Amino acid sequence: MAAENQYETHEYDVVVIGAGGAGLRAAIEASAQGVKTALVCKSLLGKAHTVMAEGGIAAALGNVYPEDNWKVHFRDTMRGGKLLNNWRMAQIHAQEAPARVLELEEWGALFDRTKNGLILQRDFGGHRYARLAHVGDRTGLEMIRTLQNHAVHQGIDVYMECNVQRLLKDGERICGAFGYWRESGKFILFKCKAIVLATGGGGKAWKITSNSWEYTGDGITVALDAGADLIDVEMVQFHPTGMVWPPSVRGILVTEGVRGDGGTLKNSEGKRFMFNYIPEFFRAETAETEQEADAWYEDKKNRRTPDLLPRDEVARAINAEVKAGRGTPHGGVFLDIASRRPADYIKRRLPSMYHQFKELANVDITTEPMEVGPTCHYFMGGVRVDADTTATTVPGLFAAGEVAAGLHGANRLGGNSLSDLVVFGRRAGLYAAEYAKNFTGSLTVNMDEVEATAQQLVAPFDGKGGENPYAIHADLQDCMQTQVGIIRTEKELKQALDKLATFKQRLTQVSVEGNRQYNPGWHLALDLYSMLEVSEAVTLAAIERKESRGGHTRDDYPQTDPKFAKVNVVVRKRQGELRISQEPLPEMPEELRKLVEEQK
Amino acid sequence: MATQEVKMRVWRGDAKGGAFREYRVPAGEGMVVLDVIHAIQATHASDLAVRWNCKAGKCGSCSAEINGKPRLMCMTRMDLFRPGETITVAPMKTFPIIRDLVTDVSFNFERAKRIPAFKPKAKEPDGTRRMVQEDIDRVQEFHKCIECFLCQNVCHVIRDHEENKKYFAGPRFFVRLAALEMHPLDTNDRLELTKEMAGLGFCNITKCCTEVCPEHIKITDNAIIPLKERVVDEFYDPLARLLRKIGGK
C-alpha cells in the first residue's frame, strides 16, 4: 500500500523550514554554498512574523556612540537575560551582528541615516547605547523584503503555503520532512540530508498576544517528536506594551521605540511609576529622578530612564500598577509621547504606530496618551543548539531564530531578535550545507511511517466526536493566559496541566467540516497538536524552575535562586512522554565574566 | 458601540463557481471586518477560507473587496458602515479564485523573479556606505509596500484583461522598479525592461492604484510618472539621458 509515488516527492540537500529572517538567511547561505536548497513556509513569502518587527535590529555599529562595541552589546545581552544565556551564542551574536546589518545594506536595504550619512541607531530597553539600526518603525518589513528579493534572485526553490507536520529520520539521522499544501490539502514529502528549522515561536497559545496564527510552535513540536532537546521553554516574554483597547485589538504590539524616542509610562494618577520598580540588579545604571531620566535622552553619560529597563521588569511593574488599582479605564497604563515630543517628530519616527492607533483605536498619539498593557510576545526558549553551528541534538537537524534557544537566556532585549535571525540564520545555512556535503551514506525514508502520519492528519475529517477546533483553541488560550501567564504559582500551573490533558482528550474527538482544499478549520485542528505539546512543555518547565528570573515569575518563589542560575531546564520526549531535567549551563570564561559583572 | 448583530454577505466557493452566503454574527466595539470573518469561522463555517497574519496592516495578507472596495480586512473597522447595513466581502477579482476569500496571487511572485536584482556600486574609499536621508526618503516611501496587491487588483489593465498579464507587471512592480532605479547605490539598468516587458506604456495614469494603497504610497505620481519620464529620456532624448548619466541618477 505504501507506494512511494503516492505523494508528491522532492529531493534536496538542505530543506529550510520557515521563511522569516532566520529561514531566508539560512536558505541564502546554504544555496551560496552550492547545495540544493528548498525553502518551505506556511504563509505566502514575505508574510512571516519578521515582517511585523518594528523598532529595529541591534548591532554595535558605533555610528551614534563610538564608545559602543561588541563587548558592551555582549554585556547588555547577558545582563538582560539574567545570565541564563549561552555565553558563546551571546558572544558570537554581538561580534557578528554589525557585519550582518551591513550585508543587508549591500543587498539593498535602506536604513534611516545619521547626519554623516551612516546608519542611524535608536535607543531601546536594556541597551546601554543607541544601538538599533532601523527604518522608522517598520524595520522588519525592510529586512524581510531585502532577504526575500535576494533569495528570489538566487533562484532558491520556494514552497509557499506548505505546512510541515513531521520530521523523518533514518535511525538517528534526519532524512526528510512530511507536510501538506494548504491550497489543495494534498501531502508533500521532502527527502533531504539536512533540515534547518526556522519556524519561530508559539505565542498563539495565549489569549493576549502579539503573535499571528502562524505561531503555533510547530518547529518546537516536530523537533521534540524527532528526539531533540528543548531548553528554557519556561521563559516566555510578555512585552510590556501591547494595545489594550478596543478588545478586538488587544495584544497588538506597541513598539518599545515609543519609549526609546522619549515616551514614558504613567499610571492613572499621572505618576511615572517606573521609578518605584528599579531592581537591585540594575540600580547602579538606572536614573532615580525624572530630571536625570530626561537628561539621559540627550546625553548618555547620564543614567538611563527606568522606562527602558528590560522588558520583564517593565511588564511586571505594569501588572503591579494595574493590580494596585492605578490602571487606566481599560486595565492598562498610559504611554505618553504626545506631551513630550512634537507631533511631526512622532509621525516621522513612529509612522506605523500613529497609523495603527488612529485607525484601530481612534487615538491620535500626537495629542493623547496610549493605553497599553503586557502581551505575550516571544519565546526565549526552544530547541537546544550548538552555539557555533546551530546543530540540535539530532544529527542533520539545525535550528535558528526564535525557534532556537540560548542566546537570550531568561529575557530577550528588544532588537536582539532581528540580529539573532541573520547571525544564526547564516550559520545554520552554512553548517547545514557543510553537513550535507560531508554526508556520504544513504538515507531511506520509512514509507510505512509516512503513511501512518498521513492517516493521522486526515483523521479530523472522519471525527464523530463533534469537538470544534476553534472552541478548543479558545479554551487553551484562556488557560495559558490565566494560569501560565506573567505571574505563576505551582497550584495554577498544575491546574493548567490537568486542563491541558482534557484538551488533548478533546482533540481526539475533533470533527471538521468541508473538504481538504484551503480549510482553516482542519488546519487549526492540526495546529492544536503542536500548540498543546508546546503548552505542556512550557508548563512543566515552569513548575520545575522554582524561582523568579527574567520572563519567568513565580509568586510562590519570588526571589532569584543562585542554584537555578547555573542550570537550564531541559525538556525531551521519550516513549511518547515529556521528561524534565536540570542540566548545567556552559561555563563562561573568566574575561567574559568580568565584562558582565562590571557595574555601569 | 455595544455588541450588536451584523449582517454579512461573504462569497463562498472555488474555481468552479460559488455564491454569496449570508451570516449574522455579533460584533463588539472596535471590531474590524477580519474579526467578523473569524467569528463566522468559529461559529458558523469552520472551513471559511481567508488569509491573514499580522492583523495590524503590516503584512498585506488580508486583501479583499469590501462593499466593492479593495481593502485590507484587518484595517477596515465595522463602525465605518451604517448600522444595519449589510456588508459584502468578496475575494480580489483580478486573481484566480482558490477558495472563498483566498485567491491565487502567484502572478505577482512570478513577476518579481523577472526584475533585475539590486547591484550596488563600489563602497566609499573609507569602506563605508554614505547616503543622506533626503536622498533616500523617496525610495523609503516605495519600500513601505506590504505586497497586499490591492493596486494590482484594481488596475484596469489587468483587472478585466487576463491576456494583458503577460505584458504588464502592474503598479506594485512599477513601485519596485522605481525603488531600484532611484536607489542611490544601484547601478543596474532596467529601463529597457520597464518599457518592453513590464509594459509601462499600458498605464494611462488613472491613479486607481494610488487610491487603494493602504500604505499611501503615491504610486502614480512618485513612481510611475518619473519612470515614464526616464524611459522617454532613455529612448527618445539622448541629451537628457546623457545629463542624467553624468549627474548620477
Ligand SMILES: Cc1cc2nc3c(=O)[nH]c(=O)nc-3n(C[C@H](O)[C@H](O)[C@H](O)COP(=O)(O)OP(=O)(O)OC[C@H]3O[C@@H](n4cnc5c(N)ncnc54)[C@H](O)[C@@H]3O)c2cc1C
Ligand atoms: C509585532 C512584533 C514586533 C517585533 N519587533 C521586533 C523588533 O523591533 N526587533 C526585534 O529584534 N524583534 C522584534 N520582534 C520579534 C521578531 O520579529 C521575531 O522574533 C522574529 O521575526 C522571528 O523570526 P524567525 O525568522 O525566527 O521566524 P518568523 O519570521 O516568524 O518566521 C517563521 C516562519 O516559519 C514558517 N513556519 C512555521 N511553522 C511552519 C510549518 N509547520 N511548516 C512550514 N513553515 C512553517 C512560517 O510560515 C514563517 O515563514 C517583533 C515581533 C512582533 C510580533
Ligand code: SF4
Ligand atoms: S495609474 Fe496606471 S498602474 Fe495605476 S491603476 Fe491606473 S493604469 Fe493601472
Ligand code: SF4
Ligand atoms: S504599492 Fe500599495 S497597494 Fe500596491 S502592493 Fe504595495 S502596499 Fe499594496
Ligand code: FES
Ligand atoms: S492581516 Fe496583515 S495586513 Fe491584514
